[in-house]
Amino acid sequence: MRPAHPRPLRVATRGTTREINRRIALNFIRTNQPVSRADLARLMGTRRGAVSLLVNQLIEDGVVFEGATGEARRGRKPTFLYIDSRKRCVVAVDIRPTRTFIMVTDLMGQQLASVTSFPTERDPKKFVAALVKRIAGVLVEHKDLGRCEGVGVVVPGMVESEAGCVILAPNLGWRNVDLRAPIAAALGLPVHIENSGKACALAQLWSTRDGKAPSNFVYITVSDGLGVGIVLGGEIVRGQHNIAGEFGHVPLNIDGPRCGCGASGCWEAYVSNLATLSRYFGRDLRERPLPADVAALTVDDLIARARGGDAKALAALLSTARYLGLGLGSVVNAIDPSRVYIGGEITAAWDLIEATVRAGLAERALTPSAGATPITIVPPEQYPRLRGAAALVAAPSFAGRVVA
Amino acid sequence: MRPAHPRPLRVATRGTTREINRRIALNFIRTNQPVSRADLARLMGTRRGAVSLLVNQLIEDGVVFEGATGEARRGRKPTFLYIDSRKRCVVAVDIRPTRTFIMVTDLMGQQLASVTSFPTERDPKKFVAALVKRIAGVLVEHKDLGRCEGVGVVVPGMVESEAGCVILAPNLGWRNVDLRAPIAAALGLPVHIENSGKACALAQLWSTRDGKAPSNFVYITVSDGLGVGIVLGGEIVRGQHNIAGEFGHVPLNIDGPRCGCGASGCWEAYVSNLATLSRYFGRDLRERPLPADVAALTVDDLIARARGGDAKALAALLSTARYLGLGLGSVVNAIDPSRVYIGGEITAAWDLIEATVRAGLAERALTPSAGATPITIVPPEQYPRLRGAAALVAAPSFAGRVVA
């Protein structure tokens, strides 16, 4: 049900067939490597001859390389093909309200060096200066990892991703901050900026080693704010201004507590880390100044206390869990995903809260199947946000296109 | 950002280029007719020779026909091309809780005969029998309109569109009703069933005579229930079970009034016609029995009273308007459409309620640009639901596909 007109429509030329098949082959190599030319021909349902031409071109372009020959029961042994991520790396940056994290990965998003971090400077100019300095430091430190193909930056807020401009990041206090230009200029590298929910969703879409990633899903990252990334038909939903997916500001109760966005009763105002901690302390933690012991307590600490028998801590978590489930109901009713991924600190307590979350979801889901939407937890150790930042750099070159 | 794997991926063959361009040409003819071969070549950016081959094949297939020659300032006059919808028609059916409407259109969704209707039988078996009889009657009555290419049916509820089964239509009291099979069997015609919001969105997407339809928009139909159709990237959003878009059951207040879906405080429970009328009468109109004068009052009547100076009627409308705007905020934040279309009886009072709707929207929209999302009213005289039903039949043959 797609009309021809609205999109930047490209008429097929003589080279289009090749272009399409080149991309398909590239993606098959990515998701199935190691793989031989003959394997590709079987996967694609074409002749080996056609695949050979495609692959040899990919090799010539340096995108793919031939590795060792594989084993075969009978006959000639195949030569395995791999995406060439040797001597290339990507810098992934995750900006969070208190600290900013940096990781170096290969083109496939595989971690290559340990994660480093530094305090997040609230002044954009100073922040950019500090970030550039850090990235430059990391790159000289890891010269052995090869040429840097680009920098991916994840921001907790709304991003105009084409311009690389942060429209609004309430938890950072940023509004209309142009991040890409100064970073790109200072480093001389391509820079990609994206909202954290969308980037996490991209990482999830992208991390399909077995080629079995669902093509309709929602990624929800619960931390200082609530980020949501929607994937439909294998594509990130961006909307008109790239701010689609802001379910964090869909209300649970329009007469509810005030939210940082200016409205009231947003889902985020019920389930963010700050909301959970505020519930525990019985006071609004946005009101400063805070006693040191209050300000220092994290959700991880709260979970530890709950596990240690602190009933108030457990109650705060379960309350968040219930609201999380109720809000999930909105997401499931509106988007109807095949799966929901949830990341964030609170997932460490999933064994404590799962039943409550699911009950909340079932309470609002329109159909039993929607209420039973599978939920998958993404633990923080997988660095979903940093993987998402890395994917920003590499994914576009594998992306497909829409036709006719 | 689309991976190669998850979708039914088709490798490009020798004929793919032609297939793509054929579809592009067909859609250009649809959206720009009358149009000449030379016009098409300019629009598509290809040679006239290539277009000639495409067009002649389309003519041979009976999809397109050559009409009269056009006028030109200088040089040879062009021969105009049109989509061939002569001697072909489509039956569009709109099932609503009280009455069911039938319209005959051509392949482009243009009305060919007056709309007829009959009372909606609540028992599915009896309803199908009555509908089939009506459609058969209409078809013999309008034999001159040519062969019927199919029947499109719009339902106020969740539909498993591939199976043609109504999963749940609360306002009809239907659950797991297989509509397609019996209708198709009785008439011997292809039958397409779809949710009303999605069908209206399709009609809007489809009715682009000028080829300027937005590719990211939301259609909201406010009547007995609240139907929402989402179009992203020029494609209807369906989700995993084709129930995506049920924003009607996203809450404004989880502690709010009970909704027919079983949950509380759904948007629909605030803005449906029944909710508006209930507000006017100060009583829940779902509680039967109702006095005859109460049961007979429609939203159209209410609007008339408001215009006549009935302050209570105006207050009820404005209250609905405010909730409509607040809920629009959720839609806009979640989807970020370039435009919102609103249909339904209440649009007849748009001049009275627009400001209130916009204020509600601006109150919850995250950014000024989101709050200023253009709203377009679709008046009932355009029969958006019936046009949607008609589009169900013809649209798929023009639809594109996704590649690589």
Added chain:
DNA sequence: CCACGTTTGTTCGCGGTAGAGACAATATGT
């Protein structure tokens, strides 16, 4: 060791398609 079968990867002719340009047909203006 060598013939044979099996599998991989390459090569070559064929058919289908768009690109480029020439050409005939058609219409207007001088």
Added chain:
DNA sequence: ACATATTGTCTCTACCGCGAACAAACGTGG
């Protein structure tokens, strides 16, 4: 009548997948 402009068709070329044949690599069994 002639120049000019536009449309639609035709021809030739380049590109690419299809199909089949072929060379290369490898194991098996006589």
